[in-house]
Amino acid sequence: MEETAITIYDVAREANVSMATVSRVVNGNPNVREATRAKVLEVIDRLDYRPNAVARGLASKKTTTIGVVIPDISDTYFATLARGIDDIATMYKYNAIIANSDSDDKKEVHVVNNLLAKQVDGVIFMGNRITDSVRAEFSRSRTPVVLAGTVDGDEQFASVNIDYVSASREAVNQLAKSNKKVAFLSGPLVDEINGQRLAGYKEALKENKLKYTEALIFESKYSYEDGIAIAERIKNSGATAAYVANDELAVGLLNGLLDLGLEIPEDFEIITSNNSPVTNYTRPSISSIEQPLYDIGAVAMRLLTKLMGKEEIEEKTVILPHGIVEKNTTK
Amino acid sequence: MEETAITIYDVAREANVSMATVSRVVNGNPNVREATRAKVLEVIDRLDYRPNAVARGLASKKTTTIGVVIPDISDTYFATLARGIDDIATMYKYNAIIANSDSDDKKEVHVVNNLLAKQVDGVIFMGNRITDSVRAEFSRSRTPVVLAGTVDGDEQFASVNIDYVSASREAVNQLAKSNKKVAFLSGPLVDEINGQRLAGYKEALKENKLKYTEALIFESKYSYEDGIAIAERIKNSGATAAYVANDELAVGLLNGLLDLGLEIPEDFEIITSNNSPVTNYTRPSISSIEQPLYDIGAVAMRLLTKLMGKEEIEEKTVILPHGIVEKNTTK
DNA sequence: ATGAAAGCGCTAACAT
DNA sequence: ATGTTAGCGCTTTCAT
DSSP, X not given: OOTTOOOHHHHHHHHTXXXXXHHHHHTTOSOSOHHHHHHHXXXXXXXXXXXXXXXXXHXXXXXXXXXXXXXXXXXXXXXXXXXXXXXXXXXXXXXXXXXXXXXXXXXXXXXXXXXXXXXXXXXXXXXXXXOHHXXXXXXXXXXXXXXXXXXXXXXXXXXXXXXXXXXXXXXXXXXXXXXXXXXXXXXXXXXXXXXXXXXXXXXXXXXXXXXXXXXXXXXXXXXXXXXXXXXXXXXXXXXXXXXXXXXXXXXXXXXXXXXXXXXXXXXOEEEESSOOTHHHHSSSOOEEEEOOHHHHHHHHHHHHHHHHTTOOOSOSEEEEOOEEEOOTTOO | OOTTOOOXXXXXXXXXXXXXXXXXXXXXXXXXXXXXHHHHHHHHHHHTOOOOHHHHHHHHSOOSEEEEEESOTTSHHHHHHHHHHHHHHHHTTOEEEEEEOTTOHHHHHHHHHHHHHTTOSEEEEOXXXXXXXXXHHHHTSOOOEEEESOOOTTOOSEEEEEOHHHHHHHHHHHHHTTOSOEEEEESOTTSHXXXXXXXXXHHHHHHTTOOOOGGGEEEOOSSHHHHHHHHHHHHHTTOSEEEESOHHHHHHHHHHXXXXXXXXXXXXXXXXXXXXXXXXXXXXXXXXXXXXXXXHHHHHHHHHHXXXXXXXXXXSEEEEOOEEEOOTTOO
């Protein structure tokens, strides 16, 4: 908003053309004589004209803005996804309004509403689960939605993830090779993503002829402190290994166990889930499932551009490959 | 954008009032009879009317959206600032468009332009320095700008920071108590923020009657790997302590020195700058300057709301308090 | 307290 | 190739 903003009308008058022609030039419409285009461009440059995106949005019903619902932008996991989203968004000339939800049901509904009121062309939703109210909100809007790193059992929405079941199965398989008692440590099991991880854990136990017991299942929050706090209980459970659903939690568990005098990985093995940088900072560094977080965001955004462009989608449930990186918390 | 979006006009017709009245109700204008308000509200609820923020923006010249220029949202330092910004923005009913700049001059100008085209009501700018072209871009716009965690020597813009000179002086003072050779490790010294840190370093040397030598100044990128890579050079410099400008860099240095067989803090002391969670994850945990990152973002956003509301500002250069947290990389 | 009407700055038919 | 003219959905005077 300049002192006295230059409008398309000012440019038209100065260039002796109609505003339609200026609009055509601005939008790269080929139906403009080269000489005319040059003149308009010159005036645009001289007057330093900057098209008002809000007016454009109202007239065209396209805002070139997307909404991103994210639990917490200061959480590296989501921030990495967000970076992937924003890079691709920028590539396709979109801007991203980022709204923190804290995975709170009420806030989620609120921010989604807000985003839709702002007429975003699409939404990328991240969370641990997708509630019915959010689902309803999206359903009665025609705005395309893509879930990133978020599991939707109903497959109502397009989504980009890795195969969490397989990933955790592989991780637990690795641990079960040399441990009879493998603990499972995650955030709330009601979150669908953790449910999938638990399913993978159970599959691995079965494959290794180990029996499942709730005594080895630990539910917690996703924080370093929670990891520290739960270390003693896990040690006392008799487990000699743990698959952990979150890196900060894993770091906490590692340091907690170290504080209790355990040798890692000799006495206890750990595999975590996101292979974020912190897994390399600890001593020993933490073995982890490796997942392409940035790419999940990037692919989700690319998918969204297709949806917004009404392109045909070959497969709306995208599964990206994962791996296991062995570092120093496994033998 | 619903199937057939319902507009203020639909509500007006259904409630037998004019759109002006609906507008008044929506905007909480008191000049509406209670009965009328109730009826309108009922219709709004029944039709599930959601005011179009784009149209509002065009008519009122206020978008209730701010722009946030950030070097990299996946960098915890900035992500924490961003979280503070977004929380206060939400509190004041603003949304934030977040644009990554990678601290790249060209990108910065580009995203700022873009943000202004979108008619954001204000901008929060984060970076290591503020270039002339960005400065120019902001200058010829009337959009309020606040710098967060970003030093502007010219004090042209409102800003929120800690006193980097004092903070690094205190950190180095602490190290100089028991070390004759204290290294200084930072990102590019052309970045004003590092210039201030260096100034503090020099002051501390002087206070401790140590002489300044370029042999102890190390310039690097801001990454873990760079910290690892530079460890040997720092060790060979004869330094027995280092003040580091970035936490990831400090973690790298710590692990690098550990790999070289040094005992920390016995053989080498380290103090870093941001006290981010990773400083607690390492063994030993890293002593650090403590700065209120979240608050810097929050206060910057609060300041911006005042600027946008044309309120009087008592002091546009805000300095927040800092501290030093002694952990286990100092004796 | 309420309504009528004029824009906000632009796009998108439709004409020419 | 270019111009004319309706809107887009809302806010905001100005009347009443």
